[in-house]
Amino acid sequence: MNRIDARFAALRAAGRTGLIPFVTAGDPSADATVAIMHALVDAGADLVELGVPFSDPMADGPVIQHANERALARGVGLARVLAYVREFRARDATTPVVLMGYLNPIEIHGSGRFADEAKDAGADGVLLVDCPIEEIQTTAPLAAAGLARVLLAAPTTAPARLAAICAAAEGFLYYVSFAGITGADRLSMDDVRARVAGIKRSAKTPVAVGFGVRDAASAAAIGTFADAVVIGSALVDRLAASKDAADACRRAGEFLAPIRAALDARAESHVA
Amino acid sequence: MDMKVEDYFAYPDPHGRFGDYGGSYVAETLMAPLEELRAAYFALRRDPAFLAELDSDLRHYVGRPSPIYHAERLSKKIGGAQILLKREDLNHTGAHKINNTVGQALVARHMGKRRVIAETGAGQHGVATATVCARFGLECVVYMGAVDIERQKINVYRMKLLGADVVPVTSGSRTLKDALNEALRDWVTNVAGTFYIIGTVAGPHPYPQMVRDFNSVVGREARVQMQEQFGRLPDALVACVGGGSNAIGLFHAFLNDRDVAIFGAEAAGEGIATGRHAASLVAGRPGVLHGNRTYVLCDDDGQITETHSVSAGLDYPGVGPEHAFLKDTGRAQYVGVTDDEALAAFHELARTEGILAALESSHAVAHAMKLARTLPSDRLVLVNLSGRGDKDVHTIAAREGIDL
Numbered sequence: 001m002n003r004i005d006a007r008f009a010a011l012r013a014a015g016r017t018g019l020i021p022f023v024t025a026g027d028p029s030a031d032a033t034v035a036i037m038h039a040l041v042d043a044g045a046d047l048v049e050l051g052v053p054f055s056d057p058m059a060d061g062p063v064i065q066h067a068n069e070r071a072l073a074r075g076v077g078l079a080r081v082l083a084y085v086r087e088f089r090a091r092d093a094t095t096p097v098v099l100m101g102y103l104n105p106i107e108i109h110g111s112g113r114f115a116d117e118a119k120d121a122g123a124d125g126v127l128l129v130d131c132p133i134e135e136i137q138t139t140a141p142l143a144a145a146g147l148a149r150v151l152l153a154a155p156t157t158a159p160a161r162l163a164a165i166c167a168a169a170e171g172f173l174y175y176v177s178f179a180g181i182t183g184a185d186r187l188s189m190d191d192v193r194a195r196v197a198g199i200k201r202s203a204k205t206p207v208a209v210g211f212g213v214r215d216a217a218s219a220a221a222i223g224t225f226a227d228a229v230v231i232g233s234a235l236v237d238r239l240a241a242s243k244d245a246a247d248a249c250r251r252a253g254e255f256l257a258p259i260r261a262a263l264d265a266r267a268e269s270h271v272a
Numbered sequence: 273m274d275m276k277v278e279d280y281f282a283y284p285d286p287h288g289r290f291g292d293y294g295g296s297y298v299a300e301t302l303m304a305p306l307e308e309l310r311a312a313y314f315a316l317r318r319d320p321a322f323l324a325e326l327d328s329d330l331r332h333y334v335g336r337p338s339p340i341y342h343a344e345r346l347s348k349k350i351g352g353a354q355i356l357l358k359r360e361d362l363n364h365t366g367a368h369k370i371n372n373t374v375g376q377a378l379v380a381r382h383m384g385k386r387r388v389i390a391e392t393g394a395g396q397h398g399v400a401t402a403t404v405c406a407r408f409g410l411e412c413v414v415y416m417g418a419v420d421i422e423r424q425k426i427n428v429y430r431m432k433l434l435g436a437d438v439v440p441v442t443s444g445s446r447t448l449k450d451a452l453n454e455a456l457r458d459w460v461t462n463v464a465g466t467f468y469i470i471g472t473v474a475g476p477h478p479y480p481q482m483v484r485d486f487n488s489v490v491g492r493e494a495r496v497q498m499q500e501q502f503g504r505l506p507d508a509l510v511a512c513v514g515g516g517s518n519a520i521g522l523f524h525a526f527l528n529d530r531d532v533a534i535f536g537a538e539a540a541g542e543g544i545a546t547g548r549h550a551a552s553l554v555a556g557r558p559g560v561l562h563g564n565r566t567y568v569l570c571d572d573d574g575q576i577t578e579t580h581s582v583s584a585g586l587d588y589p590g591v592g593p594e595h596a597f598l599k600d601t602g603r604a605q606y607v608g609v610t611d612d613e614a615l616a617a618f619h620e621l622a623r624t625e626g627i628l629a630a631l632e633s634s635h636a637v638a639h640a641m642k643l644a645r646t647l648p649s650d651r652l653v654l655v656n657l658s659g660r661g662d663k664d665v666h667t668i669a670a671r672e673g674i675d676l
Contacts, residue, residue, distance in 0.1 A: 055444065055575040056561065058453040059299035059460065065443050077573035103297060103560040105574030130297045130560065134287065156304035156463060176301060 003096040003124045004148055004171040007046055008206045008227065017263045018228030019044055019219070020208055021235050021256055022100065024051035024067035025084055026076025032245035033076075034087045039249035041095050044260030048088075049127070049230065052081050052101030059129045063233040067240065078105045078114070082121045089122030098125040098150055098171070103138065111138070115145035125150045125171040133165050143170070152176055155195060166203040172228065173203045176211045189218075193225050200227070216262035223263045231259065277601050280527035283594065288477020288564075291600060293593035296476040298563045302456070305463045310478045312383045317485060322378065329374050330489060333407065334364050336371075337493045340501060340654070345624040346641075353647035355640050356506065357627070357657040358494050358522060367630065367659030368487060368518040369400035373469055375486030377404040380467035387411040387462070390469045391455040393420055393448030394584030395427025396659065397471030402436035410467075412436040415454045417447040420584065427663065445578045448588055452562055472515025473592030476563030480592050487521030494654060495525045502652060508533040508643060511656035512635040513606065514550065514586035516595045518658035527603060536595060537639040539581035540608030550579035552591040553599050553606040566593040582611035582667065583631035585659070609635040615668065617641060618661065630659030631667065 001009070011018050021040045025033050037048050053071040057064060085097055099118065106114045106128070118126065125148035131138060132152075139149055148171030153162055155176070166173065177192045192209060200207050209222045210230025219229045238255045242248035277283075288294045296306060316322040330336040339362070343355045360368040373390075380388055388410045392398030398414040405412035414431055418440045421428050431438050444450035452475075459468045473480045473487075498505050509526060511519035513536040526532045541549035549555065552567045559568040561576060569577045569589040581587045598604035614631055617638035621629050629637055633656070640655045647653070661668075669676050 053575075055570075056449060056453055058456045058562070059301075061457070062443070069444065072575060077575065079573070104568065104570060104576070107559050108557070108570060108572065108574035129299050130563070132296060132298065132300055132303050134303075135295055135297055152300040154299075154301040154304070156301055158304060158307065161303065 002146070002148065003094060004047065004098070007096050008172065011046060011227070017223035017226065017266070018046040018206070018208065019256070019260055019263060020047045020049055020210070020228050020230040021045050022049040022051060022230060022232030023239065024053060024064060024071055024236055025081045026053055026071030026074050027067040027236065028070070028239050028242045028248050029245060030074040030076050030080070032242070032248040033084045035245050035249050036239065036252045037084070037088045038091065039252040040256055041092060043253040043256035045095065045256060046228065047096040047098060049098045049100050049232070050081060050084065052078055052099055052105060054102040054105055057102060061233060063237045067236045078109050082117050085118070085123050086121040096124040097122065098127055098148070099123050100127040100129070102130050103128050112141040115141040115147060119145045119147055124148060127152070127174060133161065133168055136168065150174055153199060155191065162199065163202060166199065169203055169205045172206045172208050173199065174230065175199060175207055175209045175226070177209050189221050192222065196225050216258045219259045220262040220266050223266055229263065277603065280603065283597065284477065284481055288481060290594045290597035292558070293565050293596040294477060294480055295565050296563060297560045297565065298456070298476045299460060301460045301463070302476070305459065306476055306478070308383070313379055313478055313482050316379060316382055322382065326375055326378055329378070330371065334370050334374060335362065336489065337497070338362050340494060340497045343621070343625050346621060347644065349624055350641055350644050352644040352649060353507070353651035353653045354649065355644055356652060356654045358490060358654060360490060360518065360656060360658045361627070361629065361633070361660035365400050365403050366662065367396050367400070368490060368521055368656070369397050369471060370403065371489055371521065372471065372483050372486040372517060373397070373400040373404045376467070376469040376482070377408050377410065380410060380469070381408055383467065385465055385467035387413070387466045388469055389413045389415065389455050389458050389466055390471060391415045391448065391451040392471065393417070393451065393587060394663070395420070395424040395431065396585055396663070398436070398438070399427055399430050399434070401469050401471070402431040402434035405436065406434045413458070414438050415441050415451040415458070417441045417445070417451050419446040420448065420451070424584065447578070449562070449576060472517045473520050473594060474515045474562055474564055474566065474590055480564060480594055483517050484520045484524060484594060487517050488524040490518070490521035490656060491523060491525030494522060498654070505529055505532055506652040506654035507647070508535060508651070508653045510535045510537060510636045510640040510643065510653060512537045512586060512632045512658065513553065513591060513595060514539065514588045514632065515590070516592035518656050520592060520594055522654070522656040523598070523604065534598070534604040535639055535643065536604055536606040537609045537635040538606055539583060539586035539635060540610045541580040541582070543610055544608050548580040549608065550581045550587050550589065551608045552589060553595060554608045558596065561590040564593045566596045567591055567599070582614060582671070583635065583664070585630070585632040586635065607639055609638045613638040615671070618668065627657070628661035628665070629657055630661045631664045633658045634661070
């Protein structure tokens, strides 16, 4: 069983909600990323999403756009991201890592070459923001190498497309909780709950919910119905002002721990 | 790619693909609005009432048909083939851009969308969008890079006079590509009531096809006018290519006329070898940008690179996917024209014919002059004079050290 499936199976067995933090590789500094990943795991992350910097992150809001720009200014691109994953894997053999980004860097690198290198480095899945299911043939080399192709679904996704996405999802399905860019503040919990319930009935994978999750309260609310909660912009924002790698790790832990606690408190009360 | 194409009019396929290029490479949240737009557009493009409405506005508001003018003095001076100019510069607002914005504004109205967004680089598409929004009573928001706002103050003011809200974009390189990113973000966030008027034949399906359809009136007219005025089709077509909307507008009607040679002039800036250019087809490679697979200018890490051209309208690191297809099939040839060559052509046309061409169009004129020199005097080279140069006089003066 691959690391993503194993992790979700363990979560399910324990009755826990998964916690998936997102950080942009190379931000807030080029030497902090691997340490931050470990700090996130120590603070309760079940899976780490690592953003691959891109010059034109058209689906991202200002926080992650600027993180991308800063990372690129530090020279962090795809090659460096793979090196981070390899370094992370040397100390952590079990926490799944999903790379999140845009197609062009992977296409220019060569999809087949990227797939082999990413797998070899220890990545488990890839989420390509600008590759909807209509273009999924583009990423066939990723699947061939054994990387999960994580797909997105949105509130605006029509029923027929949603069925196709649920059928094709690998690893987990990432439900974008509202129509908008990352980090915007437009979460309507009742809408999200109703949609996720429908998706969970037809998806063959667990369903993670993200976009607009800011804190322990919103994460815990989503945790009542989602298999996992993704938290990105708020974390990237918190890390941005770090003084150094140690400070970034401290901030990452302080940010994530209360969210973990809130998710687990709900799980315990549910069990009790 | 070695590909035998029988009928160029059969492209794109229903997924918006021109061979390997095109498609819909966008975030999931955009798939629904794109589907809504495709449904509306593919119904309207065959609807006689819609087409009559469009034709009426093209005639009475835009001022179509635009003439084909035989640049006799220029041709004589060059001493080769005859250079003919398709005068898109004579359209309302001074360029071909309005052919597309009138069409898309009509689509927006049919879809019941009251808010229009657009991206602009030099400001020409922004002005053309603000113009039709005023004409149809639509709210208009134009995204423009902060760097471009500084460079193009007059067009910014024109847009404001027309009632548009111009929003500065401060991310990335703060130019056209970033304005496009920001417009896409706006669309994702405000999908319900908003129509996005893309200004060129790029972006996700159906934009490359829809923008082509609206601009291809240029080539359809030209094909008829050539028969009327010269009794035959031209031997060659030349147009400048940034995103490529004026070029595809001229080329499309002629794609199946295999005896008509087709040339696209890209901005070679300070020279391809310097790296300071915007020649995606000449010097780029296939990739994915702004919702479509096409040739892009990027580094070995896949990061989109900043471009350079004296003409802001050609300053774009991608190109429409149909051009990528025409390049690979060999149906069209794409060449680089430097800033200096374009400026020389600008002056030559001004002095021999009394026409101030846009700097963008001057790239096409420059290549037409090169081509004409190699051909006998009975050959006909048709150039898309896509815009007028009034907007560029400050740029030209500054470049030539003149303080206006």
